[in-house]
Amino acid sequence: MTDQNETPETRVSLKQLYKIFGDDPETAMEHVRNGLSKADLLDQHNHVLGLNDINIDIPDGKMTVIMGLSGSGKSTLIRHLNLLIRPTDGEIEVDGENILNYSEAQLRTLRQQKMSMVFQKFGLLPHRTVLENAGMPLAVRGFSKSEWAEQARKWLNRVGLDGQENQHPNQLSGGMQQRVGLARALTSNAPIMLMDEAFSALDPLIRTDMQNLLLELQEELQKTVVFITHDLDEALKLADKLVILKDGFIVQQGEPQRILLEPADAYVEEFITDINRARVLRVRSVMRTGADPKSSSGRVEAIGADDTLESALAKAKGDTSVCFKVERGGKVVGQLDMTDLVRALVPSAPPEDGNTARKVA
């Protein structure tokens, strides 16, 4: 997970991005600039406002998760990053270059070398074998069969598909097909990986497997991942940076811990109200920095800054007077007492009283 102290470089940056679906987006764009809402635009002009003033800096080497309900514009947004959909207005910068000015050939190079993509419905070529599918990104770039087959085999093994090379995609289960999709994206060796609801079509157990696999790979490869999901648990598990989308505009973006502790509005609160905060929140997000742990009374326990509150609770073993000294790399960076801990477990605007007790238990 993110180290708060370093601010990673921005790899992709979206600036004032708008997308309007319809016959005459330019005219509709004028109305939107004059402040017409999504619903009114649809009613009065029969145009769909897909994206509304999107500004996101996507950090290099981190996982940025974009979350929102169905129809909030997640797929539309991620397809703008490799220009499968062109914006009505705004800028998209990749490594400092505005890709909207790219020629067709430049755009193809971008897609071949800088960005790979994993799809919700897999998007595998049904007439090619698993090996050919996984090697496709390199074959497209003109690599010889022996070259792409070697890379494809390596990544197929890495995602746990050894020995399936000569199957066709339809002979595999959904989970295995998505592993092929993942291997394909990895074979392309692109630094940016776009994943549109990549695990949404899988059943829960396989989904957890795939999430763990992704985290493991990410540890090792440190790609710039943009991950779309409508599932908050998945978002919190994967995200270094979380963007919450609603009706095409951004409600809140930032570090997931911050969003949990300081939801921007009622919509976000509503969203996060049902999650297990103890399991998601980390000690570093709720601790008091710099304080001296010895001053407080009672037992003192050491705990890592990146540990979850759940593990802190386990360490306390029911003792409410315990105080934690928070360590990172052997150095004490702060303190956490049980009062702060319990306060953090209560959502900032609790829907009802008994809720907290249930969650702590």
Added chain:
Amino acid sequence: MATYDTLFQALGLKDWCDSSASSAPMSMSDLVSKSSGDGAEQQTSLWNTPFPSLDTLNDACPAMPQSRAVTKGLEEGFLNIKDSLKVVLDPATQPLSWMLDGALYAMLSTPWWLVIPAILMIVWAVSRSAGLVAFVAVSFGGLAFIDQYDYAIQTLSIILVCAFLCVLIGVPIGILMSRSNGLRRAIIPVLDMLQTLPPFVYLIPLIFLFSVTESKLFGIAIILYAIVPVVRLTDLGIRLVDKDVIEAADAFGMSRHQKLFGVQIPLALPNIMAGVNQTIMMSLAMVVIASLVSAPGLGVLVLRGIRNLELGVGLVAGLGIVLLAVILDRVTKAALARINTTHQH
């Protein structure tokens, strides 16, 4: 006094009518009415009022042209542009004649003991079905046994050449159509027309454009008639390719060319092959009709059966055509089934 006299009077065109009598020669019915009628007033009731056709109006006003003029005008117009059309069409279609003549010559001059095994081998390569190969062997053996071999081979050669050209021309047209909605809107009415026009109607302008002794005459008639399904199904097949797969191809930076040959055509192949199957069957239907304009083969025998009322000759040739139809259909369907199993979409 004709029915519409009053109309011309009301319009004040009487003078114009009388001033310039139609120059068209008298028709037979004119002559008859002239000789029988004595100019007596014929009162027509409302019930009997004729439609104001050109001929009727001509009765009332000689300056109006008769319907015959339309027919004649079309004919003259066609004959006038015919020469300039020929300048373009003749060289452009000449290769068709060569291909047809070449195929007919090659198939007929190669001995039967080479041609039949070659056909069987092709059937095996395409279908991998021993049963089908046996069926084809028995069919050709039977046809040869009753001395229909030459005719059947002629028909088969013409079909193969024409179907091959249909695919060669039709698939690219279908691909272009799938890429451009504008082009699609322009071509679909033409395809509709080609498909609804009765086959005999094609032959009329073609006979005037090309001489009946040239094989391209029936070649063109067959191709025009049979090309429609392969064009339609290529267009449809490519449009039906899964959007997600196309999106994936785009996302990994495939060029249009790579996408067409690596994704769209392979995935559209089942539909394209269904089009080829229909194209071949329609070629067979047309090659029989085309024997009216000197296409050789089994159709000639059918025609002879009709003309001379030689029932047996017609029936035997008909049987041959049915056998060919079954063979062509089965072989292309077997090929289609094999493509489908490798796709298992």
